Amino acid sequence: MTAGVRHNVSFETNNIVLIALVAILYSLFKMATVWRSQCAFARLFAGKTGQILNNATDLGTKLGPGSQSAILAKKYSNYAHSPFVTKIKEQYDYEIVKNPPEWGYVQRLLPFDTIPAVTPKDSYPSGWVPPKEEAKTLPFFLCRTRNHEIPIYLQITYRGIRKITKIKRIEGDIWLLNDEIKSYLKEKNNRYVETRVQEVGRFIEVKGDYVNQLVDWAHSKGF
Protein backbone atom coordinates (compact mmCIF):
# COMPACT_ATOMS: atom_id res chain seq x y z
CA MET A 1 0.00 0.00 0.00
CA THR A 2 2.72 2.41 1.02
CA ALA A 3 4.75 1.39 -1.98
CA GLY A 4 1.78 2.04 -4.19
CA VAL A 5 1.29 5.48 -2.70
CA ARG A 6 4.96 6.26 -3.15
CA HIS A 7 4.80 5.09 -6.69
CA ASN A 8 1.77 7.25 -7.24
CA VAL A 9 3.50 10.29 -5.77
CA SER A 10 6.60 9.85 -7.90
CA PHE A 11 4.41 9.41 -10.96
CA GLU A 12 2.66 12.65 -10.18
CA THR A 13 5.92 14.58 -9.74
CA ASN A 14 7.20 13.04 -12.95
CA ASN A 15 4.02 14.12 -14.64
CA ILE A 16 4.38 17.67 -13.39
CA VAL A 17 7.98 17.85 -14.62
CA LEU A 18 6.90 16.48 -17.98
CA ILE A 19 4.07 18.99 -18.29
CA ALA A 20 6.41 21.81 -17.39
CA LEU A 21 8.95 20.66 -19.97
CA VAL A 22 6.30 20.36 -22.64
CA ALA A 23 5.03 23.83 -21.76
CA ILE A 24 8.51 25.35 -22.01
CA LEU A 25 9.23 23.57 -25.28
CA TYR A 26 5.87 24.63 -26.65
CA SER A 27 6.42 28.23 -25.70
CA LEU A 28 9.89 28.18 -27.29
CA PHE A 29 8.48 26.59 -30.43
CA LYS A 30 5.70 29.15 -30.54
CA MET A 31 8.23 31.98 -30.21
CA ALA A 32 10.27 30.50 -33.01
CA THR A 33 7.23 30.25 -35.24
CA VAL A 34 6.34 33.81 -34.45
CA TRP A 35 9.84 34.99 -35.37
CA ARG A 36 9.84 32.99 -38.53
CA SER A 37 6.40 34.09 -39.62
CA GLN A 38 7.12 37.73 -38.92
CA CYS A 39 10.36 39.07 -40.30
CA ALA A 40 13.35 38.60 -38.08
CA PHE A 41 13.59 42.31 -37.40
CA ALA A 42 9.90 42.68 -36.62
CA ARG A 43 10.46 41.89 -32.99
CA LEU A 44 10.88 45.45 -31.84
CA PHE A 45 8.55 46.99 -34.35
CA ALA A 46 5.56 44.72 -34.01
CA GLY A 47 2.84 46.21 -36.19
CA LYS A 48 5.14 48.87 -37.61
CA THR A 49 7.26 46.88 -40.00
CA GLY A 50 6.50 49.14 -42.94
CA GLN A 51 9.24 51.50 -41.88
CA ILE A 52 11.94 48.84 -41.83
CA LEU A 53 13.88 48.20 -44.98
CA ASN A 54 13.71 44.59 -45.99
CA ASN A 55 17.42 44.16 -46.37
CA ALA A 56 18.15 45.71 -43.00
CA THR A 57 18.53 43.66 -39.90
CA ASP A 58 17.77 44.74 -36.44
CA LEU A 59 20.04 42.42 -34.55
CA GLY A 60 21.13 44.94 -31.97
CA THR A 61 18.64 43.86 -29.36
CA LYS A 62 16.92 40.68 -28.39
CA LEU A 63 13.75 40.36 -26.40
CA GLY A 64 13.42 38.28 -23.29
CA PRO A 65 10.92 35.41 -23.23
CA GLY A 66 7.33 36.45 -22.87
CA SER A 67 7.86 39.99 -23.99
CA GLN A 68 6.77 39.76 -27.59
CA SER A 69 4.22 36.95 -27.54
CA ALA A 70 1.86 39.18 -25.63
CA ILE A 71 2.33 41.91 -28.22
CA LEU A 72 2.03 39.78 -31.31
CA ALA A 73 -0.93 37.85 -29.92
CA LYS A 74 -3.19 40.85 -30.16
CA LYS A 75 -3.64 43.07 -33.17
CA TYR A 76 -3.98 46.69 -32.24
CA SER A 77 -5.96 48.92 -34.52
CA ASN A 78 -3.76 51.86 -33.66
CA TYR A 79 -0.02 51.82 -33.22
CA ALA A 80 -0.23 54.56 -30.60
CA HIS A 81 -2.42 52.38 -28.39
CA SER A 82 -0.14 49.36 -28.46
CA PRO A 83 1.99 48.92 -25.34
CA PHE A 84 5.73 49.44 -25.24
CA VAL A 85 7.94 46.42 -25.66
CA THR A 86 9.53 45.44 -22.38
CA LYS A 87 12.26 43.06 -21.24
CA ILE A 88 14.73 44.05 -23.91
CA LYS A 89 18.29 42.97 -23.24
CA GLU A 90 21.24 43.99 -25.31
CA GLN A 91 22.82 40.99 -26.85
CA TYR A 92 25.38 42.05 -29.39
CA ASP A 93 28.73 43.62 -28.79
CA TYR A 94 29.55 46.95 -30.36
CA GLU A 95 32.01 49.74 -29.84
CA ILE A 96 31.27 53.45 -29.86
CA VAL A 97 33.88 55.35 -31.84
CA LYS A 98 34.02 59.02 -30.88
CA ASN A 99 35.55 61.40 -33.44
CA PRO A 100 35.82 58.60 -35.99
CA PRO A 101 38.20 59.05 -38.94
CA GLU A 102 35.26 58.19 -41.24
CA TRP A 103 33.24 61.23 -40.14
CA GLY A 104 34.30 63.07 -43.29
CA TYR A 105 32.43 60.50 -45.34
CA VAL A 106 29.30 61.18 -43.28
CA GLN A 107 29.58 64.95 -43.65
CA ARG A 108 29.95 64.53 -47.38
CA LEU A 109 26.49 62.91 -47.44
CA LEU A 110 24.66 65.56 -45.42
CA PRO A 111 22.68 68.09 -47.45
CA PHE A 112 23.80 71.68 -48.02
CA ASP A 113 22.62 74.16 -45.38
CA THR A 114 22.20 76.76 -48.09
CA ILE A 115 22.83 76.73 -51.80
CA PRO A 116 26.57 77.35 -52.19
CA ALA A 117 27.75 80.54 -53.86
CA VAL A 118 29.60 79.99 -57.11
CA THR A 119 33.34 80.51 -56.77
CA PRO A 120 34.81 82.55 -59.65
CA LYS A 121 36.58 80.41 -62.24
CA ASP A 122 38.54 81.06 -65.42
CA SER A 123 35.96 79.41 -67.62
CA TYR A 124 32.60 77.76 -67.34
CA PRO A 125 32.44 75.03 -70.00
CA SER A 126 28.74 74.42 -69.50
CA GLY A 127 27.90 77.87 -70.88
CA TRP A 128 26.82 79.26 -67.56
CA VAL A 129 27.73 82.92 -67.18
CA PRO A 130 28.27 84.59 -63.80
CA PRO A 131 26.39 87.85 -63.12
CA LYS A 132 28.41 91.05 -63.41
CA GLU A 133 28.66 93.97 -61.00
CA GLU A 134 27.94 96.53 -63.72
CA ALA A 135 24.34 95.27 -64.01
CA LYS A 136 23.54 96.86 -60.66
CA THR A 137 23.95 100.36 -62.10
CA LEU A 138 21.16 99.86 -64.67
CA PRO A 139 17.69 101.35 -63.97
CA PHE A 140 16.18 97.85 -64.10
CA PHE A 141 17.33 94.50 -62.77
CA LEU A 142 16.84 90.83 -63.57
CA CYS A 143 17.38 88.73 -60.47
CA ARG A 144 18.94 85.28 -60.77
CA THR A 145 17.01 82.27 -59.45
CA ARG A 146 18.18 80.34 -56.41
CA ASN A 147 19.96 77.96 -58.78
CA HIS A 148 21.94 80.91 -60.22
CA GLU A 149 20.10 80.70 -63.54
CA ILE A 150 18.42 83.48 -65.53
CA PRO A 151 14.63 83.38 -64.98
CA ILE A 152 13.50 83.33 -68.61
CA TYR A 153 11.16 80.50 -69.48
CA LEU A 154 9.16 79.25 -72.44
CA GLN A 155 5.49 78.54 -71.87
CA ILE A 156 3.88 76.28 -74.44
CA THR A 157 0.09 76.05 -74.44
CA TYR A 158 -2.68 74.87 -76.76
CA ARG A 159 -0.68 71.83 -77.91
CA GLY A 160 2.31 73.83 -79.04
CA ILE A 161 0.34 76.50 -80.93
CA ARG A 162 0.91 79.35 -78.46
CA LYS A 163 4.48 79.98 -77.35
CA ILE A 164 5.14 82.69 -74.81
CA THR A 165 8.50 83.70 -73.40
CA LYS A 166 8.16 84.75 -69.78
CA ILE A 167 10.74 86.96 -68.09
CA LYS A 168 10.34 86.74 -64.34
CA ARG A 169 11.90 88.35 -61.26
CA ILE A 170 12.27 91.81 -62.81
CA GLU A 171 12.86 94.89 -60.68
CA GLY A 172 13.21 98.64 -61.14
CA ASP A 173 11.89 100.48 -64.21
CA ILE A 174 10.26 97.51 -65.88
CA TRP A 175 8.59 99.67 -68.57
CA LEU A 176 12.02 100.78 -69.72
CA LEU A 177 13.11 97.13 -69.62
CA ASN A 178 10.10 96.30 -71.79
CA ASP A 179 11.05 98.99 -74.34
CA GLU A 180 14.62 97.73 -74.51
CA ILE A 181 13.53 94.12 -75.00
CA LYS A 182 11.10 95.18 -77.72
CA SER A 183 13.66 97.19 -79.66
CA TYR A 184 16.32 94.48 -79.23
CA LEU A 185 14.06 91.74 -80.55
CA LYS A 186 12.79 93.96 -83.39
CA GLU A 187 16.35 94.62 -84.49
CA LYS A 188 17.30 90.94 -84.27
CA ASN A 189 14.27 89.48 -86.02
CA ASN A 190 13.22 92.37 -88.32
CA ARG A 191 9.67 92.18 -87.07
CA TYR A 192 7.44 93.69 -84.45
CA VAL A 193 7.31 91.60 -81.27
CA GLU A 194 4.29 91.73 -78.99
CA THR A 195 4.94 91.99 -75.24
CA ARG A 196 2.83 92.26 -72.15
CA VAL A 197 3.99 93.76 -68.89
CA GLN A 198 2.56 92.54 -65.59
CA GLU A 199 3.45 95.19 -63.07
CA VAL A 200 2.01 93.45 -60.01
CA GLY A 201 3.30 89.98 -60.82
CA ARG A 202 6.59 91.53 -61.98
CA PHE A 203 6.98 89.65 -65.22
CA ILE A 204 6.99 90.37 -68.93
CA GLU A 205 5.50 88.02 -71.47
CA VAL A 206 6.81 88.07 -75.03
CA LYS A 207 4.73 86.45 -77.74
CA GLY A 208 6.85 83.81 -79.47
CA ASP A 209 9.87 81.70 -78.59
CA TYR A 210 12.69 84.17 -77.91
CA VAL A 211 14.26 82.41 -74.91
CA ASN A 212 17.77 82.04 -76.31
CA GLN A 213 17.88 85.58 -77.69
CA LEU A 214 16.65 87.04 -74.42
CA VAL A 215 19.09 84.98 -72.36
CA ASP A 216 21.90 86.24 -74.59
CA TRP A 217 20.62 89.79 -74.10
CA ALA A 218 20.54 89.30 -70.31
CA HIS A 219 24.10 87.98 -70.36
CA SER A 220 25.23 90.96 -72.45
CA LYS A 221 23.67 93.32 -69.89
CA GLY A 222 25.43 91.45 -67.10
CA PHE A 223 22.41 90.04 -65.25
Added chain:
Amino acid sequence: MGSRQITEKSLSMLRSLPRISLGNIRDNPNCKKNPKRGRAQHGGDKHGAGNKGSGQRQNFMRLGYETGNNPFYLRVPQEHYYRGQHLRREYPPLSLHQLQNMIDKDRLDVNQPIDIASIVRSGIYNFFPDLKQFGVNLTDEGADIFVAKVNIEVQWASEQVIAAIEKNGGVITTAYYDPHSLLLLKNPKKFFESGQAIPRRMIPPPDAIEFYTSAKTRGYLADPEEISKERLKLSQKYGYSLPNIEKESNYEMLCEKKDPRQIFYGLEPGWVVNLKDECILKPKDQELLQFYNS
Protein backbone atom coordinates in the same frame (compact mmCIF):
# COMPACT_ATOMS: atom_id res chain seq x y z
CA MET B 1 -42.14 83.79 -22.87
CA GLY B 2 -40.70 86.06 -25.52
CA SER B 3 -39.43 84.88 -28.86
CA ARG B 4 -35.87 85.58 -27.74
CA GLN B 5 -36.20 83.08 -24.94
CA ILE B 6 -37.62 80.52 -27.33
CA THR B 7 -34.67 80.94 -29.66
CA GLU B 8 -32.15 80.59 -26.85
CA LYS B 9 -33.94 77.59 -25.44
CA SER B 10 -34.07 75.86 -28.78
CA LEU B 11 -30.43 76.71 -29.42
CA SER B 12 -29.38 75.22 -26.09
CA MET B 13 -31.51 72.20 -26.91
CA LEU B 14 -29.71 71.88 -30.25
CA ARG B 15 -26.38 72.02 -28.46
CA SER B 16 -27.24 69.15 -26.16
CA LEU B 17 -29.00 66.99 -28.73
CA PRO B 18 -27.10 64.64 -31.04
CA ARG B 19 -26.55 65.68 -34.62
CA ILE B 20 -29.20 64.83 -37.14
CA SER B 21 -28.21 61.88 -39.24
CA LEU B 22 -29.91 59.22 -41.32
CA GLY B 23 -29.89 57.05 -38.21
CA ASN B 24 -32.12 59.30 -36.11
CA ILE B 25 -34.16 61.19 -38.68
CA ARG B 26 -37.95 60.72 -38.63
CA ASP B 27 -41.12 62.29 -39.95
CA ASN B 28 -42.75 65.33 -38.44
CA PRO B 29 -45.37 64.50 -35.81
CA ASN B 30 -48.88 63.98 -37.24
CA CYS B 31 -47.67 63.96 -40.82
CA LYS B 32 -49.96 62.12 -43.20
CA LYS B 33 -48.64 59.30 -45.30
CA ASN B 34 -50.35 58.06 -48.38
CA PRO B 35 -50.55 54.28 -48.00
CA LYS B 36 -51.27 53.73 -51.72
CA ARG B 37 -49.05 54.15 -54.78
CA GLY B 38 -50.60 56.50 -57.28
CA ARG B 39 -51.33 55.09 -60.74
CA ALA B 40 -52.07 58.44 -62.39
CA GLN B 41 -50.05 60.31 -65.03
CA HIS B 42 -46.76 60.58 -63.11
CA GLY B 43 -47.46 58.75 -59.88
CA GLY B 44 -48.18 55.57 -61.77
CA ASP B 45 -45.53 55.90 -64.41
CA LYS B 46 -42.74 53.56 -65.51
CA HIS B 47 -40.33 55.49 -63.23
CA GLY B 48 -38.10 56.49 -66.10
CA ALA B 49 -37.35 52.91 -67.05
CA GLY B 50 -39.28 52.90 -70.30
CA ASN B 51 -41.57 50.29 -71.76
CA LYS B 52 -40.56 46.66 -72.29
CA GLY B 53 -37.10 45.25 -72.76
CA SER B 54 -33.96 45.25 -70.69
CA GLY B 55 -34.61 48.88 -69.70
CA GLN B 56 -37.80 48.08 -67.91
CA ARG B 57 -36.56 44.79 -66.46
CA GLN B 58 -33.19 46.25 -65.48
CA ASN B 59 -31.37 43.22 -66.88
CA PHE B 60 -28.69 44.95 -68.92
CA MET B 61 -26.40 43.08 -71.32
CA ARG B 62 -22.82 42.48 -70.31
CA LEU B 63 -20.36 45.20 -71.25
CA GLY B 64 -19.21 45.05 -74.86
CA TYR B 65 -21.94 42.60 -75.95
CA GLU B 66 -23.35 43.56 -79.32
CA THR B 67 -26.40 41.20 -79.41
CA GLY B 68 -24.69 38.51 -81.41
CA ASN B 69 -22.27 40.57 -83.55
CA ASN B 70 -18.57 39.84 -83.33
CA PRO B 71 -17.93 42.45 -80.65
CA PHE B 72 -15.51 45.31 -81.14
CA TYR B 73 -13.25 44.31 -78.31
CA LEU B 74 -12.67 40.92 -79.97
CA ARG B 75 -12.69 42.16 -83.58
CA VAL B 76 -9.45 44.15 -83.19
CA PRO B 77 -6.20 42.22 -82.67
CA GLN B 78 -4.44 42.93 -79.36
CA GLU B 79 -1.10 44.68 -79.18
CA HIS B 80 0.62 44.41 -75.83
CA TYR B 81 2.49 47.68 -75.69
CA TYR B 82 2.88 47.55 -71.96
CA ARG B 83 3.61 43.87 -71.43
CA GLY B 84 6.13 43.53 -68.63
CA GLN B 85 6.00 47.25 -67.87
CA HIS B 86 5.61 46.57 -64.16
CA LEU B 87 8.91 44.69 -64.13
CA ARG B 88 11.04 47.17 -66.07
CA ARG B 89 13.66 49.31 -64.42
CA GLU B 90 13.70 53.01 -65.20
CA TYR B 91 16.83 55.14 -65.14
CA PRO B 92 15.95 58.87 -65.21
CA PRO B 93 18.42 60.68 -67.46
CA LEU B 94 21.10 63.17 -66.52
CA SER B 95 23.09 64.67 -69.37
CA LEU B 96 26.82 65.39 -69.37
CA HIS B 97 25.91 69.05 -69.97
CA GLN B 98 23.88 69.11 -66.77
CA LEU B 99 26.72 67.38 -64.94
CA GLN B 100 29.19 70.00 -66.18
CA ASN B 101 26.73 72.71 -65.14
CA MET B 102 26.56 71.26 -61.62
CA ILE B 103 30.35 71.20 -61.46
CA ASP B 104 30.59 74.78 -62.72
CA LYS B 105 28.13 75.96 -60.10
CA ASP B 106 30.00 74.12 -57.30
CA ARG B 107 27.15 71.76 -56.59
CA LEU B 108 29.42 68.79 -57.17
CA ASP B 109 32.91 68.44 -55.78
CA VAL B 110 35.27 67.08 -58.42
CA ASN B 111 37.89 66.32 -55.78
CA GLN B 112 35.67 63.63 -54.30
CA PRO B 113 34.24 60.59 -56.03
CA ILE B 114 30.76 61.35 -57.37
CA ASP B 115 27.94 58.89 -56.82
CA ILE B 116 24.17 59.13 -56.87
CA ALA B 117 24.13 60.46 -53.30
CA SER B 118 26.22 63.48 -54.25
CA ILE B 119 24.24 64.00 -57.46
CA VAL B 120 20.96 64.10 -55.52
CA ARG B 121 22.62 66.24 -52.84
CA SER B 122 23.23 68.90 -55.49
CA GLY B 123 19.47 69.54 -55.49
CA ILE B 124 19.29 69.69 -59.29
CA TYR B 125 18.64 66.00 -59.96
CA ASN B 126 15.98 63.91 -58.26
CA PHE B 127 14.57 60.45 -58.67
CA PHE B 128 11.97 58.19 -57.05
CA PRO B 129 13.01 54.64 -56.15
CA ASP B 130 9.42 53.70 -55.33
CA LEU B 131 8.45 54.36 -58.96
CA LYS B 132 10.94 51.69 -60.09
CA GLN B 133 13.56 54.30 -60.87
CA PHE B 134 16.92 52.69 -60.31
CA GLY B 135 19.26 55.66 -60.54
CA VAL B 136 21.08 57.86 -63.01
CA ASN B 137 21.27 57.24 -66.74
CA LEU B 138 24.15 59.49 -67.83
CA THR B 139 23.36 60.61 -71.38
CA ASP B 140 25.73 61.93 -74.02
CA GLU B 141 24.16 65.37 -74.53
CA GLY B 142 26.98 67.84 -74.04
CA ALA B 143 29.71 65.24 -74.48
CA ASP B 144 31.68 67.71 -76.60
CA ILE B 145 31.79 70.43 -73.95
CA PHE B 146 32.43 68.09 -71.02
CA VAL B 147 35.92 68.75 -69.66
CA ALA B 148 35.79 67.75 -65.99
CA LYS B 149 38.02 64.99 -64.69
CA VAL B 150 35.83 62.97 -62.38
CA ASN B 151 35.50 59.62 -60.69
CA ILE B 152 31.82 59.04 -61.22
CA GLU B 153 29.55 56.14 -60.44
CA VAL B 154 26.24 55.98 -62.30
CA GLN B 155 23.67 53.28 -62.86
CA TRP B 156 23.58 53.35 -66.66
CA ALA B 157 25.87 54.86 -69.28
CA SER B 158 26.31 54.55 -73.03
CA GLU B 159 29.58 54.00 -74.86
CA GLN B 160 29.84 57.65 -75.92
CA VAL B 161 29.47 58.81 -72.33
CA ILE B 162 32.16 56.41 -71.15
CA ALA B 163 34.44 57.68 -73.92
CA ALA B 164 33.71 61.34 -73.06
CA ILE B 165 34.64 60.81 -69.42
CA GLU B 166 37.71 58.65 -70.00
CA LYS B 167 39.01 61.06 -72.63
CA ASN B 168 39.38 63.70 -69.90
CA GLY B 169 41.26 61.30 -67.65
CA GLY B 170 38.23 60.43 -65.56
CA VAL B 171 36.91 57.13 -64.30
CA ILE B 172 33.35 55.89 -64.72
CA THR B 173 31.70 52.88 -63.11
CA THR B 174 28.19 51.57 -63.57
CA ALA B 175 26.84 50.17 -60.34
CA TYR B 176 23.56 48.60 -59.34
CA TYR B 177 21.67 49.56 -56.20
CA ASP B 178 18.52 47.90 -55.00
CA PRO B 179 15.58 50.26 -54.31
CA HIS B 180 16.14 50.24 -50.55
CA SER B 181 19.77 51.24 -50.93
CA LEU B 182 18.66 53.97 -53.32
CA LEU B 183 16.25 55.27 -50.68
CA LEU B 184 19.19 55.59 -48.29
CA LEU B 185 21.33 57.26 -50.94
CA LYS B 186 18.53 59.70 -51.78
CA ASN B 187 18.28 60.97 -48.23
CA PRO B 188 21.18 59.72 -46.09
CA LYS B 189 20.48 62.20 -43.29
CA LYS B 190 16.98 60.85 -42.76
CA PHE B 191 18.34 57.33 -42.64
CA PHE B 192 21.07 58.18 -40.14
CA GLU B 193 18.50 59.88 -37.96
CA SER B 194 16.37 56.73 -37.94
CA GLY B 195 19.13 55.01 -35.97
CA GLN B 196 19.22 51.85 -38.05
CA ALA B 197 22.35 50.00 -39.01
CA ILE B 198 23.54 50.60 -42.58
CA PRO B 199 22.34 47.57 -44.56
CA ARG B 200 24.21 45.64 -47.22
CA ARG B 201 23.74 46.41 -50.88
CA MET B 202 21.90 43.66 -52.72
CA ILE B 203 23.25 41.99 -55.86
CA PRO B 204 21.67 42.91 -59.22
CA PRO B 205 18.66 40.97 -60.54
CA PRO B 206 19.31 38.22 -63.14
CA ASP B 207 18.52 40.37 -66.17
CA ALA B 208 20.92 43.11 -65.03
CA ILE B 209 23.87 40.91 -64.08
CA GLU B 210 25.26 40.87 -67.60
CA PHE B 211 25.39 44.67 -67.77
CA TYR B 212 27.02 45.08 -64.37
CA THR B 213 29.62 42.32 -64.85
CA SER B 214 30.64 43.48 -68.32
CA ALA B 215 33.89 45.43 -68.69
CA LYS B 216 32.53 47.16 -71.79
CA THR B 217 29.88 48.94 -69.75
CA ARG B 218 32.40 49.44 -66.88
CA GLY B 219 30.28 47.33 -64.54
CA TYR B 220 31.21 47.34 -60.89
CA LEU B 221 31.45 43.55 -60.84
CA ALA B 222 33.78 43.37 -63.85
CA ASP B 223 37.41 42.29 -63.72
CA PRO B 224 39.64 45.43 -63.32
CA GLU B 225 42.19 44.10 -65.80
CA GLU B 226 39.47 43.60 -68.39
CA ILE B 227 38.32 47.16 -67.73
CA SER B 228 41.77 48.60 -68.35
CA LYS B 229 41.93 46.67 -71.62
CA GLU B 230 38.52 47.99 -72.62
CA ARG B 231 39.59 51.54 -71.74
CA LEU B 232 42.42 51.26 -74.22
CA LYS B 233 40.17 49.66 -76.83
CA LEU B 234 37.59 52.44 -76.51
CA SER B 235 40.25 55.15 -76.80
CA GLN B 236 41.43 53.56 -80.05
CA LYS B 237 37.87 53.30 -81.33
CA TYR B 238 37.08 56.96 -80.66
CA GLY B 239 40.58 58.16 -81.56
CA TYR B 240 41.85 59.85 -78.42
CA SER B 241 44.99 59.19 -76.42
CA LEU B 242 44.11 57.69 -73.06
CA PRO B 243 45.56 59.84 -70.24
CA ASN B 244 47.64 57.85 -67.79
CA ILE B 245 45.74 58.26 -64.55
CA GLU B 246 48.48 56.57 -62.49
CA LYS B 247 50.62 59.67 -62.84
CA GLU B 248 47.85 62.01 -61.72
CA SER B 249 48.13 63.79 -58.38
CA ASN B 250 44.66 62.63 -57.37
CA TYR B 251 45.23 59.02 -58.42
CA GLU B 252 43.95 57.71 -55.09
CA MET B 253 40.67 59.59 -55.45
CA LEU B 254 40.24 58.35 -59.03
CA CYS B 255 40.73 54.77 -57.86
CA GLU B 256 38.29 55.01 -54.95
CA LYS B 257 35.59 52.40 -55.40
CA LYS B 258 32.84 50.97 -53.29
CA ASP B 259 32.65 47.37 -52.24
CA PRO B 260 29.81 45.57 -54.08
CA ARG B 261 28.10 45.25 -50.70
CA GLN B 262 28.71 48.87 -49.69
CA ILE B 263 26.18 51.67 -50.07
CA PHE B 264 28.05 54.79 -48.89
CA TYR B 265 31.67 55.66 -49.55
CA GLY B 266 33.82 54.89 -46.51
CA LEU B 267 30.95 53.58 -44.37
CA GLU B 268 30.64 49.85 -43.94
CA PRO B 269 27.39 47.91 -43.64
CA GLY B 270 26.47 47.23 -40.05
CA TRP B 271 27.60 50.60 -38.73
CA VAL B 272 25.19 52.94 -37.01
CA VAL B 273 25.86 56.64 -37.53
CA ASN B 274 24.92 58.93 -34.67
CA LEU B 275 24.61 62.44 -36.06
CA LYS B 276 23.80 64.03 -32.70
CA ASP B 277 26.87 62.86 -30.80
CA GLU B 278 28.99 62.65 -33.96
CA CYS B 279 30.02 59.08 -33.34
CA ILE B 280 29.78 55.77 -35.14
CA LEU B 281 28.68 52.51 -33.52
CA LYS B 282 30.58 49.59 -34.98
CA PRO B 283 29.59 45.99 -34.33
CA LYS B 284 32.16 43.75 -32.66
CA ASP B 285 30.11 40.60 -32.36
CA GLN B 286 31.36 37.76 -34.56
CA GLU B 287 27.86 36.84 -35.68
CA LEU B 288 27.13 40.37 -36.87
CA LEU B 289 30.48 40.77 -38.61
CA GLN B 290 29.93 37.51 -40.45
CA PHE B 291 26.44 38.60 -41.46
CA TYR B 292 27.52 41.97 -42.82
CA ASN B 293 30.60 40.59 -44.59
CA SER B 294 28.64 37.92 -46.44
